[in-house]
Amino acid sequence: MGSSEFTEKKVVFEEKIANLQERLQxxxxxxxxxxxxxxxxLKDQDLNLARMVIEGDEIINRLELEIEEKCLEIIATxxxxxxxxxxxxxxxxxxxxxxxxxxxxxxxxxxxIRIADQPLIxxxxxxxxxxxxxxxxxxxxxxAYVREDxxxxxxxxxxxxxxxxxxxxxIRELLTIMMENPKTITQAxxxxxxxRWLERIADHATNIAEEVVFLVTGExxxxxD
Amino acid sequence: MGSSEFTEKKVVFEEKIANLQERLQxxxxxxxxxxxxxxxxLKDQDLNLARMVIEGDEIINRLELEIEEKCLEIIATxxxxxxxxxxxxxxxxxxxxxxxxxxxxxxxxxxxIRIADQPLIxxxxxxxxxxxxxxxxxxxxxxAYVREDxxxxxxxxxxxxxxxxxxxxxIRELLTIMMENPKTITQAxxxxxxxRWLERIADHATNIAEEVVFLVTGExxxxxD
Numbered sequence: 001m002g003s004s005e006f007t008e009k010k011v012v013f014e015e016k017i018a019n020l021q022e023r024l025q026x027x028x029x030x031x032x033x034x035x036x037x038x039x040x041x042l043k044d045q046d047l048n049l050a051r052m053v054i055e056g057d058e059i060i061n062r063l064e065l066e067i068e069e070k071c072l073e074i075i076a077t078x079x080x081x082x083x084x085x086x087x088x089x090x091x092x093x094x095x096x097x098x099x100x101x102x103x104x105x106x107x108x109x110x111x112x113i114r115i116a117d118q119p120l121i122x123x124x125x126x127x128x129x130x131x132x133x134x135x136x137x138x139x140x141x142x143x144a145y146v147r148e149d150x151x152x153x154x155x156x157x158x159x160x161x162x163x164x165x166x167x168x169x170x171i172r173e174l175l176t177i178m179m180e181n182p183k184t185i186t187q188a189x190x191x192x193x194x195x196r197w198l199e200r201i202a203d204h205a206t207n208i209a210e211e212v213v214f215l216v217t218g219e220x221x222x223x224x225d
Numbered sequence: 226m227g228s229s230e231f232t233e234k235k236v237v238f239e240e241k242i243a244n245l246q247e248r249l250q251x252x253x254x255x256x257x258x259x260x261x262x263x264x265x266x267l268k269d270q271d272l273n274l275a276r277m278v279i280e281g282d283e284i285i286n287r288l289e290l291e292i293e294e295k296c297l298e299i300i301a302t303x304x305x306x307x308x309x310x311x312x313x314x315x316x317x318x319x320x321x322x323x324x325x326x327x328x329x330x331x332x333x334x335x336x337x338i339r340i341a342d343q344p345l346i347x348x349x350x351x352x353x354x355x356x357x358x359x360x361x362x363x364x365x366x367x368x369a370y371v372r373e374d375x376x377x378x379x380x381x382x383x384x385x386x387x388x389x390x391x392x393x394x395x396i397r398e399l400l401t402i403m404m405e406n407p408k409t410i411t412q413a414x415x416x417x418x419x420x421r422w423l424e425r426i427a428d429h430a431t432n433i434a435e436e437v438v439f440l441v442t443g444e445x446x447x448x449x450d
Contacts, residue, residue, distance in 0.1 A: 065445060072310055079304055085297055092314070096321060175411060182404045189400065189417060196418070220290060 013078045020070055020091055021146050024098075027063045028142040030056065031098050032135045034105035035201060039131040042112045042194065043124050053109035060102035064095045083215075090215045094145060097204040101138065104197040111190045121177060121184045127191070130166045130198045133159055137205035144212045153216075156209035157223025163202040164224070170195040238303045245295055245316060246371050249323075252288045253367040255281065256323050257360045259330035260426060264356040267337045267419060268349050278334035285327035289320045308440075315440045319370065322429040326363065329422040336415045346402060346409045352416065355391045355423045358384055362430035369437045378441075381434035382448025388427040389449070395420040 034053050041049035071092045074080065080088060137159050144153040174188045206224050214220045259278050266274035296317045299305065305313060362384050369378040399413045399420075431449050439445045
């Protein structure tokens with residue numbers, strides 16, 4: 001292949017991957033929104049908002065399929081090599097993490113609907129805090145990918161440790177409430193699951209961050225404790 | 226490309242993918258073993274076995290990386306098109322599901338260690354049943370991929386509905402125990418998480434089965450209710 005032909009091919013590839021990254025960030029913003037809404041719905045016992053999260057998950061799932069198709073198309077038509085192939089492969093993996101996060105937001109919305117027949121056993125503080133942190137992690141993990149920013153990726157892992165600490169607090173507090181008043185048991189166990197799902201969301205964000213570090217450095221680190 | 230050159234390329238590709246599938250099944254059998262061991266350890270409160278699961282997870286993680294590398298190598302060197310490219314992409318996704326299952330088995334093993342200071346609040350029946358079913362689903366999902374067997378893939382989805390039913394039973398039973406005796410709360414919530422992790426494992430197996438249906442038919446079905 002001549003050098004100008006090579007350059008041209010590279011330009012086309014970069015355009016295509018920029019387009020993919022735009023879609024990825026769109027998917028990411030939908031996932032962030034789903035997380036925020038699922039927790040707002042839980043906090044305010046807002047069933048309509050919970051239903052919106054569940055319905056919106058379809059769009060996230062479709063986006064995953066679309067971006068997946070685009071990834072395979074780029075591989076087939078552009079035949080990227082080495083680092084460029086890995087960039088596409090990483091994106092291919094990331095959309096799966098995002099899709100899973102959407103599933104967890106949906107699980108949280110379903111819990112909101114399930115426990116809607118009685119008021120909350122306590123005002124929610126740490127759970128919304130976990131949600132805000134998880135959302136930030138999602139955003140930063142995607143930014144780290146687009147900018148190939150290892151430092152930002154490592155920061156995502158640090159937030160994950162914070163999320164784990166918050167989960168520990170939440171579980172201990174709920175256990176205490178349950179022991180003092182067994183009538184709270186059903187709802188408290190559901191709230192524990194909410195905490196767990198947020199932790200899984202943060203875990204997927206950390207996964208993405210680890211992928212980014214691997215993409216840039218070739219080393220697969222463990223970013224959280 | 227001449228037709229004999231084409232045939233030769235196809236033969237090399239098929240050899241390489243057969244080799245990959247062997248590794249995939251090896252990884253699958255390690256995951257099945259991890260699930261079985263994590264539940265045996267829980268049932269018998271066998272801390273050594275629990276630790277083996279946790280240590281063994283490293284091997285599963287390494288295998289994922291190795292197979293991932295091989296997938297990218299095949300894409301780069303063989304440049305498979307259309308269906309063949311999708312076969313590699315599907316395998317690439319499946320190993321991520323398997324790796325996650327390994328993580329869940331590890332989470333179960335950690336719970337075993339966490340609750341080891343007191344005897345079990347009840348003999349475990351439904352949890353081991355869920356584990357056997359999940360293991361079977363993992364095996365069948367991988368077989369369905371290798372044989373491109375849609376009927377087998379659909380059967381995996383049916384088992385997933387059974388797993389969900391078992392989880393419902395487990396949670397109801399544990400809630401009853403907790404309400405009758407608040408001293409059981411800490412352990413009972415941990416056992417609920419075990420049920421949830423098994424459900425997630427079954428969910429990943431269903432994911433794989435859905436991928437297989439997509440690979441063969443081009444339709445992305447929802448295999449569980």
